Amino acid sequence: MGAERVAAEVDPVARVLPMLPLAHLDREFDYLVPRELEADAQPGVRVRIRFAGRLVDGFIVSREATSDHQGKFGWLERVISSERVLTAEIAQVVDRVAERYAGTRADVLRLAVPPRHAKVEAEPWELGEPPPAPEPIENGWHLYRFGDAFLSAIRESKSPRAVWQALPGENWPLRLAELAGAVAASGKSAILVVPDQRDLDRVVAACTELSGADAVVGLSAGLGPAMRYRRWLAALRGTARIVVGTRSAVFAPTPETGLVVVWDDGDDNLSEPRSPYPHAREVAVLRGYVAGCAVVIGGFSRTAEAQVLVDSGWAHDLVATRDVVRAHAPKITALADSDQALARDPGARAARLPAIAFAAARRALGEGNGVLVQVPRRGYVPTLACGKCRAPARCRRCNGPLALPAAAGPDGAGTPACRWCGVADAAYRCHACGAKALRAVVVGAGRTAEELGRAFPGVKVVLSGGGDVVKELPHGPALVVSTVGAEPVMTGGYGAALLLDGWALLGRPDLRAAEETLRRWMSAAAMVIPLSEGGEVVVVADSGIPTVQALVRWDPVGHAQSQFEERDEVGFPPAVHMAAIDGGSAAIAELVESAELPASAVLLGPVELPAGERLPYSGEDESGVAPERMLVRVPRKDGRGLADALAHARAARSARKSSGPVRIQIDPRRIG
Incomplete structure (x- = not known):
């Protein structure tokens, strides 16, 4: 029989948050600290406790002298590591993120604190000078x-x-590096959050050039477990004052946070796909409140959510005057800008690449500059339809959409194939009229590159997109065909940019279609040299569309304001707060009926899940019921009440062990 355990002499009670997935267990539990663990069992360390008969991981939130618990106490089984990985600042941020998004702290902690790597943790380290x-x-x-x-x-x-x-053409990685360097020189830390690895590499390079390699670390999901944890510890210990990373880096445990920056907050990559689905912009705002630090939300375009921060007075509007914008912007031309242009090119409205676009490309190439051609879709011909009745071409096996993966050739390529199951259909017949002919609905980047290669013989053609994204290109005459978001950076800037198939971006059935389209266009147009140097952008879209006009005038602020006003009229975020509740109809009804929703709440639905949305389970739930979505809308002032009500209702369902999973998203990126 083992020796009787003795509790610590000072603050013998440890309040532990267990890493449990159940909503009703999202609270601290009191455990006694054995005397042999007294020194290591400090707030913020990882521990192992026995909960309901099994060992689970947790974090010590605090040490207390007494406890309100009247029953029998359990003991800390062991301290996994004496490293205090959950800092007081991050613990507060985790609390606020969980409250904001009706989630559990355990889910947020999984996003904020990476898994431990014992070998890396034991490596020697030394705190350097700022x-x-x-x-x-x-x-x-x-x-x-x-x-x-x-x-x-x-x-x-x-x-x-x-x-x-x-500004158009702005060297934004250098501007962010200047801010981060100023903060680091003062002895505080800066966190720069970017959407993807390409942006991360550019910002790290700029920060390294200004502040030195020892002061900078890059955090991203693509790093291996050891390297990621090593860099994360450098941020925690303060050996690196500048942290650059993708969305989860907004939780970086910097000891004295002086600045948090989120670049291009409209990018979907900044929205976390795991529960509780926080957005990096909102986490940065909450962290700025907790840490009392500077916060910058930047980009070439602007979201309606960012405009709300300005309109509310929470943030200043950091913009250039119109004269400065015009001096830095390229010439931007849209279709039907004038009757004279249409008279010269009567087919411009219907043409995919009108004469003005060809002229701009020819002029830029003749001057030794590159031409960027942005297309919405990758592949060759990603969408097909019947050549006679225009009905969508569907697979006879699974009813998926047919596409043309490559041009026809002697090897048999060019046969239409299903994008879902991959089965080729060489003997296709339309299900509606029986015709054999097919036509392209959308032309992909591969087909566009092929067409431009024939139109400009002898000119180098570069394709960027999908699994083959080109990061940078040297300056010179080249046709660069890129899908949206994969545009390579050309040294010195492009001479022209052609933004094709604008209807494919603007016509998407999405609340954010106009906002997203302008963001994609401006990101590409910002890579073009100014008008004073001959830069030109041609957007193949009707100039009467407000989004096109915002691009022509380079007015992202006005467009963001109009987007907010439109959403305010119809009652969509960010003018209101909205919760999307997904699951089986019975589970949704149970949750909503048990929730003490604010009196201002309006229920919408239930309806089918939006196309492309998936729940943690596939298809139907255990009861055989297909998932649905219900929306709950409240004014902005009642957003906290909505999140609290849904969190408590979910905890009650968890305690009752109700059947049927339910997913709750507050202000989701996609509503319908």
């Missing part, structure tokens, strides 16, 4: 109204908050 202040760069922040004052506030360790509208 990097020297970077040298000021000409033509930087002074181009923006109040830009110099903003940079001065950053250098003086104040906490300014701004929504930054980057």
